Amino acid sequence: MTRSIRILGALLSIAVIAVGIMWWTTPASYPFGAADRVTVSLTHLLEHDVTGPMTVAAGLVGLAVIVGPGPLVRAGAVAELLFFGVVLSDAGIMSVAAYGVAILGPVALLGVVVVAAVRGKWSGLVDVATLAVLAVADTVTGFGALSLVGRYMGNITRDFASYGGRLGWTLANAVACAVWTVIAAKAFRTGEPSRWIRPESAVRWGRVATIGAAMCPLPYALYRLTWLTPWPTDSGVTGPLAADTRLQGLLLAFAALGGAVLTLGLISRWGEVFPRWVPIVHGRTVPVRLPVIAGGTVAGICCLASPGLVIDSVVRGQPVALLLWPYPLWGVLLAGAVLAYWLRRRADHVRP
Structure with missing residues (x-):
């Protein structure tokens, strides 16, 4: 394991110890427990006098194992992943991701249209002119199209402001889990590869995993x-919801459907070469890291959201929630699909 990885793990462990001491000694700083507004988590059932010492212990374990030999690092990395991926995880990470896609998706689409217009692709100038007409119509006639978007963005902003501090802890836990994932991957990268991760095997089980993963977000959509x-x-x-709430539901559904379509790209030709309808980069080879990082991030988010969802569904006696949000199954299948894609594409690059 490289020196930089060890330093990163040590710095993270020191920060974890400091946070654990703060939670343990200052109950008001503890963001979880029975008073937590985010109930889809294990920490909703744990108070500061339990989670604080556990967090300090996790930091001390991290410091101890990161400087040790390979077997110790591997065992410690697994323990840290279980702590950050089960004990401190919650489904709020999925809310952050879903609303982020719902907000940035339309912005990205508008950006594509504008760039295409500037570069002379498609009939983008007509699209931009249409947007200008809509803006004038909204102002003069009160048509309400842009006002509706404004109300929707206002709702999202208020929600994020309300949960801002709590979501910050969710993201901090996700970062810690990601760091230990990297450390674990580095520590376990030894020995002869097994037969099941050979490219010819990955093609077979990867197709099954990819199709299964693509179906998982459909119930939510x-x-x-x-x-x-x-x-x-x-x-x-x-009765019917307000117009801005309906727009919110529509964008969230499109985010889920878009995720399903992009997942199928892991076994499609357009997952290797940008199709013709993609401006600027169409016809170019898709960088292997792009789908791997994006898909791996979503798979990790699903895995982080899984423990809290399972616990919450059991506590509330509503197991149907696991059918609507199948995060445990989705995370595993998507991780397998991304791994198979990486194994196959990597083999294509090194093949003479």
């Missing part, structure tokens, strides 16, 4: 699309 009907599938809600 259908759930959100019901917000466009007079019968939204949301507890305590009767």
